[in-house]
Amino acid sequence: MKYSGLVWKNLRRNRRRTILTAISVAVALFLFVALQSVLTALAAAGNVGSESRLVTRSATGITFPLPQSYFQRLGGTEGVKGVSWGDWFGGIYIDQRNFFAQFAIDAERYLAMYPEIQVPEDQKKAFLAERASAIVGRGLMNRFGWNLGQTVVLKGTVYPGDWEITIRAVYTPGTKSFPDNVMYLRYDYVYERSNHAAEPGWYILKLDDPASAAALASRIDGLFKNSSSPTKTETEKAFQAGFVTMWGNIGFLVRAIGIAVFFAILLVAANTMMMAARERIGELAVLKALGYPNWLVSSFVLVESLVITLSGGVVGIVLARLALSRTGGPLAQFFPGFSVTTGTVMTGLGIATVLGVVSGIVPAWQAARLSVVTALRQVA
Amino acid sequence: MALVEVRSVSKSFQRDTQKITVFEGVDLDVAEGEFLALMGPSGSGKSTMLNLLAGLDQPTSGTICVGGDEITQMSPKRLTAWRARHIGFVFQFYNLLPVLTAFENVELPLLLTRLSKAERREHVATALEVVGLTDRGSHYPRQLSGGQEQRVGIARAIVSDPTMILADEPTGDLDAKSADEILNLLQRLNTEFKKTIIMVTHDAKASERAQAVMHLEKGVFVR
Numbered sequence: 001m002k003y004s005g006l007v008w009k010n011l012r013r014n015r016r017r018t019i020l021t022a023i024s025v026a027v028a029l030f031l032f033v034a035l036q037s038v039l040t041a042l043a044a045a046g047n048v049g050s051e052s053r054l055v056t057r058s059a060t061g062i063t064f065p066l067p068q069s070y071f072q073r074l075g076g077t078e079g080v081k082g083v084s085w086g087d088w089f090g091g092i093y094i095d096q097r098n099f100f101a102q103f104a105i106d107a108e109r110y111l112a113m114y115p116e117i118q119v120p121e122d123q124k125k126a127f128l129a130e131r132a133s134a135i136v137g138r139g140l141m142n143r144f145g146w147n148l149g150q151t152v153v154l155k156g157t158v159y160p161g162d163w164e165i166t167i168r169a170v171y172t173p174g175t176k177s178f179p180d181n182v183m184y185l186r187y188d189y190v191y192e193r194s195n196h197a198a199e200p201g202w203y204i205l206k207l208d209d210p211a212s213a214a215a216l217a218s219r220i221d222g223l224f225k226n227s228s229s230p231t232k233t234e235t236e237k238a239f240q241a242g243f244v245t246m247w248g249n250i251g252f253l254v255r256a257i258g259i260a261v262f263f264a265i266l267l268v269a270a271n272t273m274m275m276a277a278r279e280r281i282g283e284l285a286v287l288k289a290l291g292y293p294n295w296l297v298s299s300f301v302l303v304e305s306l307v308i309t310l311s312g313g314v315v316g317i318v319l320a321r322l323a324l325s326r327t328g329g330p331l332a333q334f335f336p337g338f339s340v341t342t343g344t345v346m347t348g349l350g351i352a353t354v355l356g357v358v359s360g361i362v363p364a365w366q367a368a369r370l371s372v373v374t375a376l377r378q379v380a
Numbered sequence: 381m382a383l384v385e386v387r388s389v390s391k392s393f394q395r396d397t398q399k400i401t402v403f404e405g406v407d408l409d410v411a412e413g414e415f416l417a418l419m420g421p422s423g424s425g426k427s428t429m430l431n432l433l434a435g436l437d438q439p440t441s442g443t444i445c446v447g448g449d450e451i452t453q454m455s456p457k458r459l460t461a462w463r464a465r466h467i468g469f470v471f472q473f474y475n476l477l478p479v480l481t482a483f484e485n486v487e488l489p490l491l492l493t494r495l496s497k498a499e500r501r502e503h504v505a506t507a508l509e510v511v512g513l514t515d516r517g518s519h520y521p522r523q524l525s526g527g528q529e530q531r532v533g534i535a536r537a538i539v540s541d542p543t544m545i546l547a548d549e550p551t552g553d554l555d556a557k558s559a560d561e562i563l564n565l566l567q568r569l570n571t572e573f574k575k576t577i578i579m580v581t582h583d584a585k586a587s588e589r590a591q592a593v594m595h596l597e598k599g600v601f602v603r
């Protein structure tokens with residue numbers, strides 16, 4: 001500790017260079033934490049769905065509906081314990097930018113199949129009793145500052161018109177990975193007001209035995225193979241993962257950018273330490289002449305490097321955490337359970353440490369090897 | 381027995397393919413409490429000898445004993461620790477650390493000891509008092525004159541009370557008046573504090589202050 005004054009004064013010697021280097025490390029770590037959090041959220045999003053529910057959708061594409069009549073046939077299939085359905089409503093709340101997911105659901109059966117949608121009993125009753133009503137996720141309520149009982153107007157896109165919907169229930173997700181920002185409308189209401197134009201977007205099946213999911217899925221798709229609306233059935237998890245694979249390539253890109261940034265910053269930090277050590281060769285030699293052992297002289301260099309990268313790193317990580325925290329962050333709207341995890345923070349600190357060691361190790365080693373006689377001759 | 385015993389020491393440098401022999405089979409005795417001036421033409425090997433005595437460099441052959449310790453046998457690590465304990469070095473260009481105050485510069489050798497902060501402060505204050513810079517402790521080297529800087533350099537050399545003080549042209553970069561002050565100081569350290577001092581100098585006037593003068597010529601010392 002008695003040497004800390006010396007390290008500190010050396011850091012302040014070229015204050016602008018020290019600060020600029022620390023800032024570049026901060027920027028790099030900010031980027032790392034943000035990108036890593038997106039990747040973590042992507043991985044989590046692929047895990048959202050349940051293995052014990054199957055999703056049957058149109059084989060033609062995710063935006064094509066399925067006939068209402070499939071309800072009976074799916075329900076009659078052996079191994080299926082329950083059937084329900086949902087549809088994409090796609091309304092706009094005031095402005096396009098306020099995007100959030102709205103599902104029109106076959107209310108009672110759907111809720112029974114989703115224990116993750118946790119609603120107080122009285123609110124659930126109110127929702128089931130009133131057609132133009134909705135269940136809204138806690139996160140969405142907070143986002144728009146809505147209150148229970150409030151009526152909001154959605155501008156229909158799939159189903160035209162202004163839809164006045166009263167919020168009768170608020171749900172909290174039963175698991176961390178389940179989204180808290182969905183609005184569930186009543187399918188029967190949408191069906192009625194659209195003059196029976198609505199059709200189920202997908203069916204949800206509950207299984208007797210999750211282990212039989214794969215066999216059952218292919219049996220169901222076989223059932224509709226030659227109809228005018230062939231189906232594609234998969235576990236809910238696979239269904240969600242299908243959405244996510246689209247993001248998979250982005251994950252690769254994000255990682256590649258991250259690595260490029262890392263090496264760019266490594267060069268900056270390493271260059272700083274090289275310069276700092278080189279312009280001080282004479283002083284390091286003097287310390288050695290005074291009897292400072294090699295390890296001590298080189299640890300001055302190494303500690304200095306670590307102080308720069310770690311202070312920059314901590315600033316970057318803290319700022320990223322503040323900017324991306326669950327409530328305030330824009331990314332939380334797209335990824336359920338989006339947050340900066342402790343693992344990400346620890347990895348970030350690890351990277352800052354590695355940056356410090358790697359950029360300081362060569363000048364530190366040179367300082368240890370430095371011949372006092374030669375160095376002092378050069379100075380004089 | 382002399383404090384310093386140099387026995388048939390040779391030193392040569394390898395420069396590319398060329399071997400430069402600075403001296404061969406040199407003997408030198410320095411008694412405890414002596415103030416010795418080393419003189420000789422440029423390139424004769426005065427600095428090289430001083431570096432050998434300080435354990436900063438090793439001879440090609442021969443032995444050097446200081447206070448009974450054979451420093452030519454020590455490992456680099458032990459030699460470093462030995463130097464911290466026994467040698468106070470004064471440089472021609474002062475070699476103070478510019479980011480540290482005079483006080484902190486003088487304190488540097490003491491950081492290697494087990495002294496407490498209060499004890500260190502006391503020793504530094506004493507050293508600064510000896511060189512007459514008590515009121516300059518908080519000044520940075522750039523705020524001091526050359527003579528004052530060299531006095532800080534001397535305070536740094538004596539603060540840990542080393543066995544001997546080695547000075548390589550301590551007045552080489554100073555005007556006559558400042559040089560005189562430095563020589564007075566070294567002389568006082570020798571007479572008053574009984575310090576053993578070996579000083580390299582070009583200046584005949586400087587060498588007059590020493591008790592003994594050795595001339596290094598063509599690789600041999602002559603009294």
Ligand SMILES: Nc1ncnc2c1ncn2[C@@H]1O[C@H](COP(=O)(O)OP(=O)(O)OP(=O)(O)O)[C@@H](O)[C@H]1O
Binds near residue numbers: 373425426428
């Ligand atoms: N590290 C080294 N590598 C190669 N040659 C060296 C080295 N150190 C010293 N020499 C050579 O050894 C000789 C003696 O050098 P030294 O510095 O000891 O001379 P000096 O007597 O101190 O001279 P000056 O009065 O100019 O300071 C010179 O010829 C010098 O070039």
Ligand SMILES: [Mg+2]
Binds near residue numbers: 426427428548
């Ligand atoms: Mg010399």
